[in-house]
Amino acid sequence: MTSQTSWVPVDKNGDFSIHNLPFGIFSEGSSLPRAASRIGDFVIDLKALAGDEQAKQQLTSLRDLEGVFGQTSLNAFAERGRAVHRAVRADLQRILSQSTDLPAILKDNESLKQKVLIPVEKVKMHLPMQIGDYTDFYAGYHHAYKVGVLFRGPDNALQPNYTHLPVGYHGRSSSIVVSGTPIRRPRGQILPNPAATPKEPTTVPCRRLDFELELGCFICKPNEMGESIDINNAEEYIFGFVLLNDWSARDIQAWEYVPLGPFNGKNFGSTISPWVVVADALEPFRTEPLANDTPVQDYLKETQKKSVFDIQLEVGLTTADGDHVDLTKTSGRNLLWSFPQMITHHTVGGCPLRAGDLLGSGTISGTEPRERGSLLEMTEGGKVDVQLEKGGVRRFIQDGDSLNMRGYCEKDGVRIGFGDCEGKILPAHGA
Amino acid sequence: MTSQTSWVPVDKNGDFSIHNLPFGIFSEGSSLPRAASRIGDFVIDLKALAGDEQAKQQLTSLRDLEGVFGQTSLNAFAERGRAVHRAVRADLQRILSQSTDLPAILKDNESLKQKVLIPVEKVKMHLPMQIGDYTDFYAGYHHAYKVGVLFRGPDNALQPNYTHLPVGYHGRSSSIVVSGTPIRRPRGQILPNPAATPKEPTTVPCRRLDFELELGCFICKPNEMGESIDINNAEEYIFGFVLLNDWSARDIQAWEYVPLGPFNGKNFGSTISPWVVVADALEPFRTEPLANDTPVQDYLKETQKKSVFDIQLEVGLTTADGDHVDLTKTSGRNLLWSFPQMITHHTVGGCPLRAGDLLGSGTISGTEPRERGSLLEMTEGGKVDVQLEKGGVRRFIQDGDSLNMRGYCEKDGVRIGFGDCEGKILPAHGA
Structure with missing residues (x-):
């Protein structure tokens, strides 16, 4: 890779060099x-x-x-x-x-x-694409493990299927918006006292509003219904990548999600960055995903071992009165499953993908507190404060807070990035 | 309601009388x-x-x-x-x-x-509509209870949230096909021996292929993101109804579904009937849903108590060699939650619905074995044979089997129906 320059001025720390062209x-x-x-x-x-x-x-x-x-x-x-x-x-x-x-x-x-x-x-x-279906995976190992510890303890942190297949679920395509779109705090059913029996829900504005730092992958090519996509061809189905904030209402989700998975806790808004960074632009930044000790099924075995990208990911929170904190620094390599594996698993039973479909990686976290892709992890389930620069504290996101995600790759004098993935929280109706 | 006749001949047991006009x-x-x-x-x-x-x-x-x-x-x-x-x-x-x-x-x-x-x-x-998002609910009380008993025993059959909110999850819109489209048996990861530890999956054609008898509801009007739909206005968002067969791979689903819900067990194909029976045509057949002893949250309280329809629902299975069985007879009244309640709950947090979105009721079952909306229930989890007319038996669906669903309403000499919702199972690839 040789660093090139353009006659259009590009800041050396800018996201949109001639090597990007999203x-x-x-x-x-x-x-x-x-x-x-x-x-x-x-x-x-x-x-x-x-x-x-x-x-x-x-x-x-x-x-x-x-x-x-x-x-x-x-x-x-x-x-x-x-x-x-x-x-x-x-x-x-x-x-x-x-x-x-x-x-x-x-x-x-x-x-x-x-x-x-x-x-x-x-x-x-x-929005760059008309999104047909949106699927959210759960491939960020450190996130899945940490959340599992919080909910079930370290011995049962991961479900038995986790290392055998890229766990995923169908999301809500209508609620995906482009960076800069304000997000209304959702109302919904929560349990004010989750430990009490019988369970007595109330309907209120979400009290545990969180972000999730993810990569989004846009599909460019359909497979026919009933046909699966071979792992060695899966990259041909990838158009490119965006940053994805899968806003999450933790209290709504906790009450609603059994037995069929997240619903209103996730469908009030998901934010993506506007520029699709094409797969070719990320080629120089290939790296291996996290090691998986479990032998995977043949259909998930990759010939291309460097199947994820070393994208530097950052999240910042800015309050309505100008306080700020850099919440997170982590890397796109913190995935147990690659997008080709997700695509192949998604279609192993014949599910048809279409151009414009969006796949989310799941929350990407490192192992340290400030490498976490959600406040849930960073605050140990809402129990520990995050300190802001001017003295504010947060456990979850407050009205008026803006979240911004950034992502970039840098190597041998070449830098490309994703631009902003930003959203500000509006107060709930009737709050 | 007065029975009318048309100058176009209509069989007296036909679905498409002048009272229907889907x-x-x-x-x-x-x-x-x-x-x-x-x-x-x-x-x-x-x-x-x-x-x-x-x-x-x-x-x-x-x-x-x-x-x-x-x-x-x-x-x-x-x-x-x-x-x-x-x-x-x-x-x-x-x-x-x-x-x-x-x-x-x-x-x-x-x-x-x-x-x-x-x-x-x-x-x-x-397909009558370009489907944006597909949401599948779980409002068939007898189905949810019976499946819960099979999985968790009678004491914990229903999750605590079940009677407080219409549980639902996001489905896969790309896999919805119109009646008559063949369905390829999916391959996928299953546990040959679910009780063994450690869990050792294998990737094979689904062995426990099932149907699910549902009603589908098409949305005709969008709500803005961040805005909820009041229960008393929810019917204005309903275009009409179809029959829906939410084909299910029980063995794939059982292994994959924790903690985020069904995925490949459900996204290989769902069949709908082609004619949208509009809500007005069903007006004469209004009835009350199943009684819910739990006091529901205010936003789910209905003024219109007759909020479901007494639609007679039937399922038949025909094998490749012409054996047949009428599997199921039940009614659309067997729902704990109405579609207006589903719509209102879906949007309580501001999730945007769009014209063309499809909501599934969840499997509709009565209480008796042959009133069940799935083979899983009818066969006690695959343990009891269903006898076919010419001597065949089934616990789950075999290659070459056709499933057909029918639905109709009849009262005071007026009859309207939905037509066929049919699909035939093709053998898995490589099987």
Whole structure:
């Protein structure tokens, strides 16, 4: 990997270097949402670029994509497949490079630059994909173990199936929103006194509102119903990755979740970052997942051992009155199961995936308190305070708090990142 | 309610009398799928009807619906709201009635009749809605109790939350198919010996394949994220109902489902009947749900006490070599929670519903063995044979078996029904 520079200025700690070139959906003023890439502080209007005669002539990858880039989601582009994503990124890199061999297309073409490069402060980002189904896995081993200890003690922390298969459940696609969308604190049934018998619920605003730090993976290719996806082909089904905050109402979840799993504790909102960082951009940052001592079933055995990415993940909380704390620093390598394994397991019985489906990794935690991907873990189930910089304390999230997640990879002078995955909590109705 | 007749012949035990007039999506030959209603053995091409100048002039409800009926799903029509569904049905009833005051529109108009009334054997039915999210509830009390007894014994059969809230979980919308679509037996991880320690799974074709008899409810109106739906308005969000077979791989489910709920045991296929029987058509068959001795939270208290429908539900199994058994007879009244309660609970925390979302009731069972909505219950967990008519036996579903569900309501000479909800099991790959 050689570090490249662009003629578009990029901060050396910025997320959107020429090595990234993610895809997203933006609008400007009252325009219809359409596809973009991003470099530095500019979005790249891909429809405008693909509609330019000179660009089309020189950059073969763009030739028939103007209509695709004009759509309000990336689904059609994603469905073109990884070879097309790769070719488009390569052509973008070529014209954006400091040493471009085609300066006439964009670098020295003031009128097209005006149309194609739009300052980020002028645009609004939207959900990048029309999400068909959302599946949330539970592949963050340290999270699963810690939560298991809190609920069941160390001897039974993990269920017997945990190391045999990537445990997952179906989530709620309608509740996924893009970074910056406020999240209303949910009301719901909780047990004010969980230990009392008989159980007497009450319906109130959630008192134990939490975040969950996850990676999201977008699918670009459907499998037919009844057909499974081989582990060695699974990466072909991956469009790219986003950060995912799977907001969780712990008290609602605790009461409702037996025997069929989380429901209202999870479906009031999940936030994703707007830019889909494509799998190719993450290639240099491959690493091995956590070791699994359990022999896995044949269909889950990977030939590619470096099947996760060493993405630095950070979470910060900022209160309404400006207090702040950096809550978490961890890495995307803290998974027991890779996304290819999740995809293969998801389809082993023939479940059809579609382009635009979103898979969540499950909460990603390290082993130390401040490497935890949720407050539940960090506060030992709500029993220990987290200190904020200006003297505030938190056990769970309060009204007016903003949570922001960031993720980046850095190696050999190359840095790419995900941008913000932010959401602010509004007070519950009637609270 | 007065029994009416149509000039289109309808068998007296037929599902599609003039009192029904459900909505669905059909295609004929290579035509694009489009909207239809149905009477007797004819589908009613609604786009063709709404495109006819005379019909448009006389039937105000159809005036701006030609484009809506030309779409490949009913979503846009559903979103028009219940007043529009009602007006369209009333206009259809008016022109189809034996004593129609407008015979010139269809009854005596041979050329339009040729275009609009298409024999059912000439058409193919499709999924009626583009389904955003699918949620499956667990509101069939006798099913939940019986399954609980099988798994945990009579003292702990129901979880403490069961009578306080309609337990539900998110399902997989991509795996929902229309009646007649074959279902591939899933492969997956199971425990050959569930009692052994340590747990040693193997990956094989499902050995305990089951059906689940459910009602499905389609949503016609979105709520905004963060806003809940009041129980007294919840019926306005209901487009109509279908039969739903939530095929279940019991052995896969048993191993995978802790702690996050069913996943691959449920996402290999769910079958629905093609005709959406609108809520208005079921009005005469309202009845009270099962009594709940637990005082429910205020937000779940219904003013309309007759909040479920007395739908006669039947399930039959036919083997590849023609043996048959009528497995089940029960009623849609066997629910502890109504669909309005499910809708209200689903949104109490602000989860957004969208037009086209599907809610499943959960398995509907009576109390007697042959009133059970699944083989799991009927066979006491796979321990007791079900006898077929020609000498065959079943504990679970075998390759080549077809399951068909039927549902109808009958009262005061009026009969309406749902049509078939049928699926045949194909052998697993590599089996």
